[in-house]
Amino acid sequence: MSVRAATAFTVPPSLWDTTDMIDALAARDIARVFRLVQRATRASQTHLGVATGLSQAQISEIISGTRRVSSIDVLTRICTGLAMPGHARMTLLLGEHPSQATPRPDGDGGNRTRVVSAQAGCADRGRSVDEDAREWCSDVTAIYLSRSEFTAKMPPHVLFDGATDIRAAGLSLNILCQQYADNQLLKLLAAGTHLRCLFLDPAGDAIKRQEREDDYPDGHLSALTELNIQNLAGRIRNRLPADAHERLAIRVYDETVRANVLLIDDRLCVVQHYLPQIRGVDSPTMVVERTAITPGLYTVFDGMFTSLWERSREL
Known part of the structure; x- marks a missing residue:
């Protein structure tokens, strides 16, 4: 029990x-x-x-x-x-009131980490938070300057522990494949969690373009992505009970990567857009929480994942 x-x-x-x-x-x-x-x-x-x-x-x-x-x-x-x-x-x-999130200084006192509450942004404009937050900020609840700052505040185990449905689309999906313990992932899948992972095809043309744009050596991103895929498709899947295999689905796509999109339990979305000549770990990260009151960005990224999944290739 x-x-x-x-x-x-x-x-x-x-x-x-x-x-x-x-x-x-x-x-x-x-x-x-x-x-x-x-x-x-x-x-x-x-x-x-x-x-x-x-x-x-x-x-x-x-x-x-x-x-x-x-x-x-x-x-x-x-x-x-x-x-x-x-x-x-x-x-x-x-540890912050949603209407009072404020920038925090880095350790060196230089650049500031902007953890921006959507509601705080509306309050700063002198408008009613309760009534106008959705108009100004939709369902965005926080924005971080980089993925590293996001994961420092919201580590992978906080995101994934207890989740029943996880969908991830992007490049190498390191937050799931490199930063979350294999044993914890096995426990989730064995307990009934459904996981869908959509990687940039390590043998495709799009990942080669991404390597050139990010100034990586040829094959660098391909090798990392292939490693993550093989770990999921082999090591993780082979250790699952037979009836849990179908709960782990892996696909690849060969298109220009626009964003890393992580959707959890049909309620939480973490989005990281890919920007020219900026590594994924250094790119701004946005947190979106689905609301039942009005459509917001959650439905946009949910639709993006669904469309990409439908035209991807199953492994």
Whole structure:
């Protein structure tokens, strides 16, 4: 039985959108988060412990204020155990109020990291955040100067742990193939997660053009992409139970790469556009969270993935 199945409570989705909860998440005030959850669900400390993988004693210490949670791993377990939606998880893990995200200085005091909250951008224009955020910023919730800055804030295990559907399209898909542990990926697939990976064809013409544009030696990107494909198609797939093989789908395409697109659970999208003479790891990265209220950029990139997948070649 899974951890979530063992819990005796369900957090109302509306709770994550209340002012009290958003403030608690932004402050990483887990004691307050737990109390709000208890008030809404009548969950006991034992129930909270089962859901989050913490002992009842640890839950008690957190709620009483004698233990403060700062570990990203523990925060991630809490996110997963309480089934936090994407926007709530982002607020907690970034430790920033969505309406008050601000630039942060680099270690050398030079260039500043622009983690831009879509809602903050609207507030800066003197408009109502609640009413006008979608008009100005659609469903974009954060923008980072580079993928490395994004992964420092949102490491792969935060993105993928607990996901049930992952779709990735781009070049070599390193965030999934190089930065996420094989054992964790195997656990996800064995537990029922569906994974679709769409690589730039390592034997195609488009990847050769990309190597020239990025000033890489001939064959550099091709070799890296081929390595990632073979790891998934061979090492990972061969270690899966027979009934899980079909949940891992791998395809390639031979077109100019426009963007890396990562779609998780039909709710979260991470987009990184390819810019001339800028490596992927150095390119700006955008976070998009699907909303049920109005169509936004999520549907654009969802459609982009679907179209690219349909005209790609299966391996």
